[in-house]
Amino acid sequence: MGCVSRGLCEYETPRIVKIHSCKVSLANRLIQLLIVAYVVGWVFVVQRGYQDSEEVLSSVTTKVKGAALADSAVFDAADYVVPPQEPNSFFVMTNFVLTPNQTQGTCPQSPAVAPCRADVDCTRGVMDSEGEGLLTGSCVRAGGAASKSCEVRAWCPLEHSDHVPSPALLQGAENFTVLIKNSVQFPKFSFFKRNIASGTNGSALRSCRYDARRDPHCPIFRLGDVVAGAGENFQQIALEGGVVGIMVEWNCDLDLSWERCRPSYSFQRLDARHSNETIAPGYNFRFSRYFLNANGTESRALIKAYGVRFVVQVYGQGRKFNIIPTLMNVGSGIALLGVATVVCDVLVLYVFKRRHFYREKKFKDACDEDGVEGDRTPMT
Ligand SMILES: Nc1ncnc2c1ncn2[C@@H]1O[C@H](COP(=O)(O)OP(=O)(O)OP(=O)(O)O)[C@@H](O)[C@H]1O
Numbered sequence: 535m536g537c538v539s540r541g542l543c544e545y546e547t548p549r550i551v552k553i554h555s556c557k558v559s560l561a562n563r564l565i566q567l568l569i570v571a572y573v574v575g576w577v578f579v580v581q582r583g584y585q586d587s588e589e590v591l592s593s594v595t596t597k598v599k600g601a602a603l604a605d606s607a608v609f610d611a612a613d614y615v616v617p618p619q620e621p622n623s624f625f626v627m628t629n630f631v632l633t634p635n636q637t638q639g640t641c642p643q644s645p646a647v648a649p650c651r652a653d654v655d656c657t658r659g660v661m662d663s664e665g666e667g668l669l670t671g672s673c674v675r676a677g678g679a680a681s682k683s684c685e686v687r688a689w690c691p692l693e694h695s696d697h698v699p700s701p702a703l704l705q706g707a708e709n710f711t712v713l714i715k716n717s718v719q720f721p722k723f724s725f726f727k728r729n730i731a732s733g734t735n736g737s738a739l740r741s742c743r744y745d746a747r748r749d750p751h752c753p754i755f756r757l758g759d760v761v762a763g764a765g766e767n768f769q770q771i772a773l774e775g776g777v778v779g780i781m782v783e784w785n786c787d788l789d790l791s792w793e794r795c796r797p798s799y800s801f802q803r804l805d806a807r808h809s810n811e812t813i814a815p816g817y818n819f820r821f822s823r824y825f826l827n828a829n830g831t832e833s834r835a836l837i838k839a840y841g842v843r844f845v846v847q848v849y850g851q852g853r854k855f856n857i858i859p860t861l862m863n864v865g866s867g868i869a870l871l872g873v874a875t876v877v878c879d880v881l882v883l884y885v886f887k888r889r890h891f892y893r894e895k896k897f898k899d900a901c902d903e904d905g906v907e908g909d910r911t912p913m914t
Pocket residue numbers: 597598599711712713736737739740741754
């Protein structure tokens with residue numbers, strides 16, 4: 535019979551063969567046991583396959599408090615938190631370069647930055663190399679300097695920030711505190727909660743401080759502790775700035791009581807962490823405060839601020855019993871038990887010493903046309 539006609543005229547149906555062998559039976563039970571252990575242990579206990587899950591939805595607001603002396607002036611939160619509010623993060627200035635009393639006018643650039651010999655070296659109207667102003671076209675002597683430099687039309691005098699103050703001017707920022715208000719919800723399970731325990735009174739909240747061991751649920755953090763928790767030295771990061779993450783994890787088993795759904799906090803430095811990084815280290819930016827003088831002219835104080843940006847990241851899952859994933863996982867667990875039969879068949883028909891005998895028992899030919907019947911050994 536050709537291949538095609540053999541395929542067309544043959545029908546294969548499984549046959550039940552009862553093998554009386556302790557070895558085969560033991561192998562079968564062992565594989566079944568492994569599958570049951572996997573389904574119960576991994577799928578149901580570890581992965582909680584009987585629960586439905588949802589990612590946390592959250593909102594975060596922060597309030598920083600504390601005061602410190604810097605440059606013989608007291609700085610409070612309104613001075614060093616820039617801007618006052620940001621979504622999911624806050625910046626605390628720890629060091630700065632102040633250029634006070636700048637007014638609109640003309641002044642020479644630093645001879646080190648824009649040296650010149652004659653006016654022809656300073657093209658009028660062109661932006662200067664530091665992006666601080668526009669060249670007037672004059673080459674002038676800068677103060678008492680021996681060399682000359684291009685004159686610019688800008689906020690004068692220009693900032694000269696060739697060095698970062700060390701130690702950091704706002705060293706006291708280490709003791710500032712931040713209150714993190716975090717509201718979370720799992721809408722699928724109609725669950726809402728805050729990281730501030732309900733029933734906490736004002737003075738208890740004000741006086742608590744987060745501590746991983748002693749008070750892990752207090753929502754007020756000392757900045758020095760946050761930076762230390764990220765494995766960094768506050769006074770070092772305060773010099774040139776950096777970015778630190780405050781991770782809030784909400785992993786809640788909503789089948790348990792409402793009280794047991796609580797956040798856990800961890801901290802991590804998020805920017806390049808090598809303290810010996812010399813090219814573009816840390817984090818800084820400029821901002822200014824404007825004043826109207828008695829004579830009607832405007833002046834400003836330019837501040838180049840170095841500091842730590844704290845980024846609050848909220849993540850986690852809510853889980854609750856649901857019959858659909860339970861049935862699906864039970865069903866796939868039962869289906870998986872069929873693998874035991876497949877593995878045992880392979881052992882019995884291809885691996886065990888008596889495989890030829892078992893194959894004879896397992897496969898049988900039955901033919902309509904001549905009534906022939908007999909055992910068949912399949913091709914190996
Ligand atoms: N960074 C912080 N460190 C310590 N306590 C704080 C901090 N931020 C807020 N608090 C205190 O937590 C409580 C709740 O703060 P919330 O901002 O909701 O109230 P508030 O009355 O507007 O606060 P306040 O006027 O004192 O800034 C207040 O008692 C507040 O003083």
